[in-house]
Amino acid sequence: MKNIEKIKMEDMKVMMVFFSATGNTQKIANVIQQKLHELNVSVSILDITSYLSRKEEISISQYDAVIFGFPIYSMRAPRVCREWLQKLDGEGKKCSVFFTFGGFGKDPAHYYIKELLEKQNFKLVSTGEFLGAHTFNRSGWQAAEGHPNQSDFNAAQEYTIRTIKRFTGEDLNEIREFKKPIFSSNQLDQAEKYRFHLITQLPTRSNNSCSMCGLCEKMCPTNAMNMIKGIADVNSCIACFRCIANCPDAVLHTNDLSNTWTKKLELHKTTKEEINNLKSKIYL
Ligand SMILES: Cc1cc2nc3c(=O)[nH]c(=O)nc-3n(C[C@H](O)[C@H](O)[C@H](O)COP(=O)(O)O)c2cc1C
Known part of the structure; x- marks a missing residue:
C-alpha cells in the first residue's frame, strides 16, 4: 500500500468514478473535476453508467485515492453500483463518496456505503449529498426542482477542497460515525x-x-x-x-x-x- 499521508496536491493522482442515468450526478462530477484541476490534482474519470463499462475489470493501483459519485435510489446507492463496488479491491486507499438525491430518505445511503467500502478495503474520509431534481419529476413529481443549482455547485467545490485535504493528510481527522438506519438492507x-x-x-x-x-x-x-x-x-x-x-x-x-x-x-x-x-x- 502506498503511503499517502502528507502527499503534495500536485503529486496526487485521483480517480473519479460516477454513475449518472439522467445527468445530475454528472453535473456535480464536472464541478469536482474542474475544482481538482484548479488545485493541480491529477484526475482520471470513469463513467460506469453504461452496461459494458461495468463489465470491464479495473484496478486502482496507480491512484492515490478515489472519489465515487452515485445517485440515491431507494435510500442507497443504486444496486448496480453496489454490485460493481463488490468486485473492486480498495487496497487500503482513501476514498470519498458524493450522492445526488431528490430530497427524500438519504441518510441510509451514507451509512450503507461506508459499510460496503470498508468491506472492500477502502478508507472512507468524507461524503457529500447534493440536491438533484428527482428523476420522477419527469412523470409528475415536483421534488428538488431546479437542482443542482449554483448553491449545490458551491457546496461541491467546498466538498472537493475538504476531501482533498483528507486525501493528502493535511486533515488527519476520521470521518464521523453515521447513525444505523431503522431500515435494514x-x-x-x-x-x-x-x-x-x-x-x-x-x-x-x-x-x-x-x-x-x-x-x-x-x-x-x-x-x-x-x-x-x-x-x-x-x-x-x-x-x-x-x-x-x-x-x-x-x-x-x-x-x-x-x-x-x-x-x-x-x-x-x-x-x-x-x-x-x-x-x-x-x-x-
Ligand atoms: C429508481 C429511483 C429511486 C430513487 N430513490 C430516491 C430516494 O430514495 N431518495 C431521493 O431523495 N431521491 C431518489 N431518487 C432521485 C435521484 O436520486 C435523483 O434524481 C438523482 O439526482 C438522479 O441522478 P442522475 O440524474 O445522475 O441519474 C430516485 C431515483 C430513481 C430513478
Whole structure:
C-alpha cells in the first residue's frame, strides 16, 4: 500500500468514478473535476453508467485515492453500483463518496456505503449529498426542482477542497460515525423489489412515431430495454429513466405519478417548499 499521508496536491493522482442515468450526478462530477484541476490534482474519470463499462475489470493501483459519485435510489446507492463496488479491491486507499438525491430518505445511503467500502478495503474520509431534481419529476413529481443549482455547485467545490485535504493528510481527522438506519438492507431490498408494483411502471413505447433509432437499447445501463418490443424487462430494469430522458422521438414513458406526489409528501411529513429549500451537505 502506498503511503499517502502528507502527499503534495500536485503529486496526487485521483480517480473519479460516477454513475449518472439522467445527468445530475454528472453535473456535480464536472464541478469536482474542474475544482481538482484548479488545485493541480491529477484526475482520471470513469463513467460506469453504461452496461459494458461495468463489465470491464479495473484496478486502482496507480491512484492515490478515489472519489465515487452515485445517485440515491431507494435510500442507497443504486444496486448496480453496489454490485460493481463488490468486485473492486480498495487496497487500503482513501476514498470519498458524493450522492445526488431528490430530497427524500438519504441518510441510509451514507451509512450503507461506508459499510460496503470498508468491506472492500477502502478508507472512507468524507461524503457529500447534493440536491438533484428527482428523476420522477419527469412523470409528475415536483421534488428538488431546479437542482443542482449554483448553491449545490458551491457546496461541491467546498466538498472537493475538504476531501482533498483528507486525501493528502493535511486533515488527519476520521470521518464521523453515521447513525444505523431503522431500515435494514433486507428491508430496503424488498422495497426496491416492489417498486414496479407500487410506484413506477416499466418504460414503454406509447405510440408508433418511433424512428427505431435504438438509442434506448444502446443507452440502457442494465440492458433491460428491448427496442423491438418497446418495453423494458421487469427483472433487469432499474427505473432510472435514462431511456425516457434520452429518447429523441419522446415516445417512451412510464405511468403518470402525479397522484402519488401528495402521498409521498405526507409519508415524509414535508412540503414541496421544504424539499426544494433543502441544502446540499458535506459529512466529514
Ligand atoms: C429508481 C429511483 C429511486 C430513487 N430513490 C430516491 C430516494 O430514495 N431518495 C431521493 O431523495 N431521491 C431518489 N431518487 C432521485 C435521484 O436520486 C435523483 O434524481 C438523482 O439526482 C438522479 O441522478 P442522475 O440524474 O445522475 O441519474 C430516485 C431515483 C430513481 C430513478
